Amino acid sequence: MGMTISQKILAKKSNRDEVKPGEIVMADVDLAFANDITAPIAIDFVRKLGVNVFDESRIALIPDHFTPNKDINSANQCKIMRDFVKERGLPNYWETGEVGIEHALLPEQGYVKPGMLIVGADSHTCTHGALGAFATGMGSTDVGFAFATGKSWFRVPESIKFVYRGKRNRWVVGKDLILYTIGKIGVAGALYKSMEFTGDAIFELPMEDRLTMCNMAVEAGAKNGIVPPDGVTVDYLKSRGVEPSEYEMLASDTDAEYSDIVEINVSNIEPQVAFPHLPSNTKGISEIKEDIKIDQAFIGSCTNGRLSDLREAAKVLKGNKVAKYVRLIVIPATVEVYREALKEGLFDIFLDAGAVISTPTCGPCLGGYMGILADGEVCVSTSNRNFVGRMGSKKAFVYLSSPAVAAASAVAGKIVHPDEVIK
Amino acid sequence: MIFRGRVWVYPDNVDTDVIIPARYLNTSDPKELAKHCMEDIDESFTKEVKEGDIIVAGFNFGSGSSREHAPIAIKASGVACVVAKSFSRIFYRNAFNIGLPILESRVVDELEKFDEIEVDTERGKIKVLKSGKVYSSSVIPEFMQRLIESGGLFNYAKELLGV
Ligand code: SF4
Numbered sequence: 001m002g003m004t005i006s007q008k009i010l011a012k013k014s015n016r017d018e019v020k021p022g023e024i025v026m027a028d029v030d031l032a033f034a035n036d037i038t039a040p041i042a043i044d045f046v047r048k049l050g051v052n053v054f055d056e057s058r059i060a061l062i063p064d065h066f067t068p069n070k071d072i073n074s075a076n077q078c079k080i081m082r083d084f085v086k087e088r089g090l091p092n093y094w095e096t097g098e099v100g101i102e103h104a105l106l107p108e109q110g111y112v113k114p115g116m117l118i119v120g121a122d123s124h125t126c127t128h129g130a131l132g133a134f135a136t137g138m139g140s141t142d143v144g145f146a147f148a149t150g151k152s153w154f155r156v157p158e159s160i161k162f163v164y165r166g167k168r169n170r171w172v173v174g175k176d177l178i179l180y181t182i183g184k185i186g187v188a189g190a191l192y193k194s195m196e197f198t199g200d201a202i203f204e205l206p207m208e209d210r211l212t213m214c215n216m217a218v219e220a221g222a223k224n225g226i227v228p229p230d231g232v233t234v235d236y237l238k239s240r241g242v243e244p245s246e247y248e249m250l251a252s253d254t255d256a257e258y259s260d261i262v263e264i265n266v267s268n269i270e271p272q273v274a275f276p277h278l279p280s281n282t283k284g285i286s287e288i289k290e291d292i293k294i295d296q297a298f299i300g301s302c303t304n305g306r307l308s309d310l311r312e313a314a315k316v317l318k319g320n321k322v323a324k325y326v327r328l329i330v331i332p333a334t335v336e337v338y339r340e341a342l343k344e345g346l347f348d349i350f351l352d353a354g355a356v357i358s359t360p361t362c363g364p365c366l367g368g369y370m371g372i373l374a375d376g377e378v379c380v381s382t383s384n385r386n387f388v389g390r391m392g393s394k395k396a397f398v399y400l401s402s403p404a405v406a407a408a409s410a411v412a413g414k415i416v417h418p419d420e421v422i423k
Numbered sequence: 424m425i426f427r428g429r430v431w432v433y434p435d436n437v438d439t440d441v442i443i444p445a446r447y448l449n450t451s452d453p454k455e456l457a458k459h460c461m462e463d464i465d466e467s468f469t470k471e472v473k474e475g476d477i478i479v480a481g482f483n484f485g486s487g488s489s490r491e492h493a494p495i496a497i498k499a500s501g502v503a504c505v506v507a508k509s510f511s512r513i514f515y516r517n518a519f520n521i522g523l524p525i526l527e528s529r530v531v532d533e534l535e536k537f538d539e540i541e542v543d544t545e546r547g548k549i550k551v552l553k554s555g556k557v558y559s560s561s562v563i564p565e566f567m568q569r570l571i572e573s574g575g576l577f578n579y580a581k582e583l584l585g586v
Pocket residue numbers: 065101102103122124301302303361362365366383384
């Protein structure tokens with residue numbers, strides 16, 4: 001029996017010729033990381049063991065959630081991280097001014113390569129599978145264990161193969177494909193499993209869109225999302241200074257076993273909106289008959305805070321103004337994205353439209369700060385979760401969409417298709 | 424271990440954002456976290472929860488973020504164990520790692536708030552006291568049993584590193 005790409009990575013990292021779904025293996029991790037919320041517990045784990053980290057170059061600490069420090073407690077959490085980094089001389093740490101959202105920062109800075117085994121103390125670690133790595137989120141204690149030992153245990157997951165075919169419609173991006181997919185299979189549709197994204201429509205998809213798709217694999221309950229590496233992967237890595245000699249391109253065997261194969265024709269997909277309070281409550285935008293008035297639009301997060309996302313939003317916002325009493329918050333995911341967007345003149349478009357632009361942070365995505373919702377308010381967000389209370393008040397309503405739909409909705413003051421406002 | 428206690432009943436897809444909202448994640452102090460446990464889904468929880476209570480729920484309990492603060496908040500509230508139809512995988516790992524016993528079972532379907540149940544984690548049996556009905560739970564994988572026997576992930580790391 002052949003193996004899927006996920007099985008191959010787990011087999012290799014646990015020094016086995018073969019692994020089967022359901023088996024539990026202890027494997028060597030190539031990269032382990034944590035953020036300002038999750039790192040303190042992981043650091044405590046290492047300190048209590050009284051050991052060094054397994055390999056300084058293979059761990060990363062990224063203060064992205066509540067930075068620049070939102071309050072005294074968060075400042076203290078960050079200090080725990082910074083003190084540890086200083087004391088151990090750890091190289092992979094980014095201070096405010098350099099830091100970006102972990103899942104945007106690590107691929108952008110060339111830390112993620114095909115064939116790697118990556119664990120992060122953050123559920124959206126699955127994002128990194130877009131580069132052909134096996135990447136999965138865990139809790140702080142698990143990542144503390146990885147920091148100390150360089151290992152982690154895994155139950156080898158079954159895989160579901162998603163085959164996307166056909167040509168994408170205008171305004172349809174990776175976000176729409178993944179929202180559509182989660183709408184189809186549900187929030188536990190891939191529980192404990194690996195989501196493998198393939199098909200010609202995926203191979204035509206830019207890396208940034210693949211990152212968005214893998215990012216939301218966890219929203220279907222998956223352990224990881226993965227796109228087998230191809231020419232787009234190689235080109236992206238080259239642009240990040242990573243040469244093909246530094247990694248191995250793995251592919252699933254043709255006789256690999258899948259627990260399910262789901263075929264999706266992307267030419268039938270229009271821009272998608274996930275209604276409160278689950279990412280699976282999706283509708284095509286033309287199916288929305290009622291007026292959904294909004295109070296806030298948020299463009300950012302590890303799902304859609306990259307340069308291509310800001311460009312999409314700018315296309316819609318150019319020459320437009322945000323509706324009265326609506327707040328549009330734009331947060332570039334990393335400093336590089338911030339700088340590039342500024343250079344390209346996107347900030348002028350955003351500012352002319354009446355948006356506010358923040359420095360890179362998770363901020364409002366998890367209801368941290370920089371755009372908390374009041375009781376009864378409605379927000380359209382490009383992030384990945386619309387749970388009760390996710391962005392502030394538990395009486396608020398969050399709709400998920402692509403950057404273009406969020407931008408258009410900010411202009412119209414209600415959820416609309418980008419074509420309705422484009423100038 | 425055998426736990427006997429009253430139950431708190433919750434639906435499918437209870438996510439970590441309602442178990443412990445992010446606005447309280449600027450600390451990892453269990454007692455502080457427990458003060459806000461379940462607050463966005465059930466305001467009565469923190470007021471009425473008692474040592475030894477049990478949470479029962481539907482599918483996909485603990486979905487969403489990887490915050491270990493979620494099982495920590497539940498444990499620090501005095502909850503003895505959680506029994507759900509299924510768990511999100513990160514929550515599942517986290518619960519084991521921090522020593523909160525969890526079991527998979529459909530028992531929630533016949534329960535109402537504060538009914539009493541008895542949970543035998545080793546035999547994987549759950550008894551409903553009012554009806555006498557016994558449910559069985561899927562067994563805990565051998566590797567995780569070993570993990571529990573060595574006293575959790577921390578002691579396992581000690582063994583592995585010889586420290
Ligand atoms: S942007 Fe949102 S989803 Fe992504 S890591 Fe930050 S809080 Fe989590």
